Amino acid sequence: MGADSGPGAPAVVPWRKVLYERQPFPDNYVDRRFLEELRRNIRVHQYRYWAVVRETGLIAQQVSCVAVFLTVWSYMEQGDLVPSAVLWVCLSCALLGYGLYEVLGGSCVRERTRLADLQSSTIFLAFTFGFSPVLKTLTESVSTDTVHAMSAVMLLAHLVSFPYAQPSPPGSLSLNAALFGSVCLASRLPGALHTFTMLSCALLVFALWPCLLHRMREKAEWSFPWAAVLVCLAGVRGLGSLWPEGALLLSLALLTLTLVCPLLLVHLQRHKDNIHGPWDEAEIREDLSRFLN
Amino acid sequence: MVLKIFFPQCCNTADSGLLVGHWIPGHNSAVVLAVIHYPFIPGQVKKYLSELQSQTQVDLTVLGSWSMPKEGKEGMDSFLKDLSTIFPQKCWLQLSREIGKRGFICQVVQNNGKLLQDREQKNGDESSEGDKIILIHYDQRKVMLSQLHPVQDVSQKSDIEPSELRLVFQTVAQSQPLFFLDKYDDGPLKLTHWQSEGREASIIAELLKQASVPVCIFLTWLLSLWHWFCMVLKMLFISSKLSTCVQSGYRAVHFKTVFSPKKAATHMEFMRKANIFVSFLLDIALGLLLISWLYRENRISKLADTLVPVADRVAKELQELLEWLMGAPAGLKMNRALDQVLGRFFLYHIHLWSSYIHLMSPFIERILWYVGLSACLGLTFALSVLSDIVALLTFHIYCFYVYGARLYCLKIYGLSSLWRLFRGKKWNVLRQRVDSCSYDLDQLFIGTLLFTILLFLLPTTALYYLVFTLLRLVVVLFQGVIHLSVDFINSFHLFAIGLRICRPYRLAEGVKFKVLCQEPGTPLHLMMEINPLKCSSVLQCYRTPTYSCYPKDSWAALCKKLFVGELIYPWKQKTDKTD
Numbered sequence: 111m112g113a114d115s116g117p118g119a120p121a122v123v124p125w126r127k128v129l130y131e132r133q134p135f136p137d138n139y140v141d142r143r144f145l146e147e148l149r150r151n152i153r154v155h156q157y158r159y160w161a162v163v164r165e166t167g168l169i170a171q172q173v174s175c176v177a178v179f180l181t182v183w184s185y186m187e188q189g190d191l192v193p194s195a196v197l198w199v200c201l202s203c204a205l206l207g208y209g210l211y212e213v214l215g216g217s218c219v220r221e222r223t224r225l226a227d228l229q230s231s232t233i234f235l236a237f238t239f240g241f242s243p244v245l246k247t248l249t250e251s252v253s254t255d256t257v258h259a260m261s262a263v264m265l266l267a268h269l270v271s272f273p274y275a276q277p278s279p280p281g282s283l284s285l286n287a288a289l290f291g292s293v294c295l296a297s298r299l300p301g302a303l304h305t306f307t308m309l310s311c312a313l314l315v316f317a318l319w320p321c322l323l324h325r326m327r328e329k330a331e332w333s334f335p336w337a338a339v340l341v342c343l344a345g346v347r348g349l350g351s352l353w354p355e356g357a358l359l360l361s362l363a364l365l366t367l368t369l370v371c372p373l374l375l376v377h378l379q380r381h382k383d384n385i386h387g388p389w390d391e392a393e394i395r396e397d398l399s400r401f402l403n
Numbered sequence: 404m405v406l407k408i409f410f411p412q413c414c415n416t417a418d419s420g421l422l423v424g425h426w427i428p429g430h431n432s433a434v435v436l437a438v439i440h441y442p443f444i445p446g447q448v449k450k451y452l453s454e455l456q457s458q459t460q461v462d463l464t465v466l467g468s469w470s471m472p473k474e475g476k477e478g479m480d481s482f483l484k485d486l487s488t489i490f491p492q493k494c495w496l497q498l499s500r501e502i503g504k505r506g507f508i509c510q511v512v513q514n515n516g517k518l519l520q521d522r523e524q525k526n527g528d529e530s531s532e533g534d535k536i537i538l539i540h541y542d543q544r545k546v547m548l549s550q551l552h553p554v555q556d557v558s559q560k561s562d563i564e565p566s567e568l569r570l571v572f573q574t575v576a577q578s579q580p581l582f583f584l585d586k587y588d589d590g591p592l593k594l595t596h597w598q599s600e601g602r603e604a605s606i607i608a609e610l611l612k613q614a615s616v617p618v619c620i621f622l623t624w625l626l627s628l629w630h631w632f633c634m635v636l637k638m639l640f641i642s643s644k645l646s647t648c649v650q651s652g653y654r655a656v657h658f659k660t661v662f663s664p665k666k667a668a669t670h671m672e673f674m675r676k677a678n679i680f681v682s683f684l685l686d687i688a689l690g691l692l693l694i695s696w697l698y699r700e701n702r703i704s705k706l707a708d709t710l711v712p713v714a715d716r717v718a719k720e721l722q723e724l725l726e727w728l729m730g731a732p733a734g735l736k737m738n739r740a741l742d743q744v745l746g747r748f749f750l751y752h753i754h755l756w757s758s759y760i761h762l763m764s765p766f767i768e769r770i771l772w773y774v775g776l777s778a779c780l781g782l783t784f785a786l787s788v789l790s791d792i793v794a795l796l797t798f799h800i801y802c803f804y805v806y807g808a809r810l811y812c813l814k815i816y817g818l819s820s821l822w823r824l825f826r827g828k829k830w831n832v833l834r835q836r837v838d839s840c841s842y843d844l845d846q847l848f849i850g851t852l853l854f855t856i857l858l859f860l861l862p863t864t865a866l867y868y869l870v871f872t873l874l875r876l877v878v879v880l881f882q883g884v885i886h887l888s889v890d891f892i893n894s895f896h897l898f899a900i901g902l903r904i905c906r907p908y909r910l911a912e913g914v915k916f917k918v919l920c921q922e923p924g925t926p927l928h929l930m931m932e933i934n935p936l937k938c939s940s941v942l943q944c945y946r947t948p949t950y951s952c953y954p955k956d957s958w959a960a961l962c963k964k965l966f967v968g969e970l971i972y973p974w975k976q977k978t979d980k981t982d
Contacts, residue, residue: 230845237849241856244740248859251736282827282842289851290825317844 138391147387154382162372167338168274170364174345176265177360179315181348183295186304193307200310207322214329242306249297257294264291277320288316406511406536407432409571411543414438417595422466422496425574430567434574436581437596438469445489451592458580467496506925509536536926543597545908545933546575550670552912552936552944568914622662629655650787674945678898686781686892693778693785703775707768711760714796718757725749737863745867749803756799783889790885797878804875811868812968814857821854899945907935
């Protein structure tokens, strides 16, 4: 190559940003086009307030689901609800939900046959019914406080790990945590039938309801906010009948979640500063010796 | 150059004659083995020497002449000098001794006629720097019988050059046929060597040696029958578990080694054979001692009488233990239902066991009486029988341990697999790692239920497992102690230790020299004494490498097995490896 009289000296050949060719420039030389390809915030999604509020509805309704479940459990423990009655309600809700699911998903190709669905439900029911005496005596020797603490932790884990983006195939950890917590709670009930009822209820609320909700969101967009509001109201009302202060707390939490948090999100979008693009090598030209003293 | 001559002590007072021995190749030394007296015919001497050479593979030659003048027999010197022409050598030694003096006079004539003699050179005189001659006296019998350690096989080709000392020892040991002829024999040649000091009473030894060969053959035939019988027994699985059968197998192998009609070729083989024989005799002696103690005052019946109550007591203790576990042991929280199930199951087993013992009780005394007689086969046998009796009596503990361990192992395995399902992961068998997996709804549901059940039932199972494992370990420890002592008796090298104490010169580590005579005008006389092997080296060198009983797993592996619930068999007998 040509004679090199020093770095940065203008040469005949222009500088190219390649390293596989020997050039008369040093390896870390970049010309005037330093950081030219830097782009900022190219993929930032501009959130709109009411759209975010709509999406938060899912989180709110999941929290309310947990509240509903706890209400049912509480009533059964106190003995105010008869298990057979709850069982019939659950069964009818399930059938209703299944019908709705079929109606909404009419045009889709079925990935499971009706027979497979029937098989699954038979397995659930038989298994749970068979194991309910064992499940009932499971936490006999564990103290009540431990059981409550464990359930609380598990339900919290369920809420945290719930796949809010894609709720249709239920996430393993969230479903398992919810079921674990419900088994812990169900084993505290007075009879084997109570346990069985509780578990069926848990299955309905935590496993089947999100699938239905997802289908509703896909097919009938308008129904989703109404369903969410309905569930939230049910949760608050249920909790209120047991513990009014709790209901107050829950409603406050739901309102914060639904209205305040989106505001925060939208407000903080301004501070977003993502940089994209390739890296260029920088040469330090400043005298840094002042930092050494 | 220093010339070393090894001279046997027994020839110090021999009559004049020819020195017969061996020049050590590579080192400037010679070993004198015997003295041939007058009269002799040189041709016969040469014939005899060549015969011996083919027998012993030692290069025997006439080294020189020895003269010990007595009254009235002077004037041999010139005669002796002429002998060097009859037996041509590179170097001709002329050793002579005067009555009343301690030192020898030594003259070495090399075949070019040059005379080398060890005379004290006056200071300041010329050249020859004193070609020194050293006479080393050695006890021929001891050196012949001794074995230099570390043992090197004669037939083995080793890269190390054998040292001069080793060559000396080898020469003397290999020239045994030379020592058969004595000066008192009626034959053409009269020799003086260690046998002249007193012939060994070899008649009885000879008779025994002759008789031993047919006896050995007969015993070997008997052993082959026994071996065939053992092969049939080996078909039964139980024979490998009973330590009595194992011990009898070992003894059979031992006898095969000892009674083989082949003579022991190397020193190590000989030591091994001798040791097996001696330890077997000791074993039998101890066994007979035990029998005499057991059967005196009918102690064995008393022992049999206490056996059944002891077994009952053990069963009762176990029952109490189980009832304690079925309650709230140590305040731990057990699942009541499972507790009751397991407890009742084990209690039923104990009930079966004690009824079995009671059924056997009338026969126990007779059986034990006959079994006790088997101690005449050796103390090791008696100890093995004891170990087997203990194993049989605690069979129910072993069963409980197996049940508990299997249940626990299953539980641990299930829990680990379901824990992975809980997190949404799966074990990839192909890649041997944990991968994520999307499960179906029913799999998730049933998996979570099972996980919950197994988790809450874990403390109960773990406690039962712990208790029974501890019991089993106690029994195993006791059996292990018995096995160790049996092993010790089997493998302790009593013969080598006895040899070291009684005949220390036979196991030599080296030699030490003592100055006998250092007069001017005579060569330096040294006495070579054998330095016996240290006791610790004896034990280390002759340690029997087989049959050692060692734990199969290291501590870490054992702990891991206990934690996971795998069945442990802590003691493993190393199978016999022939060396």
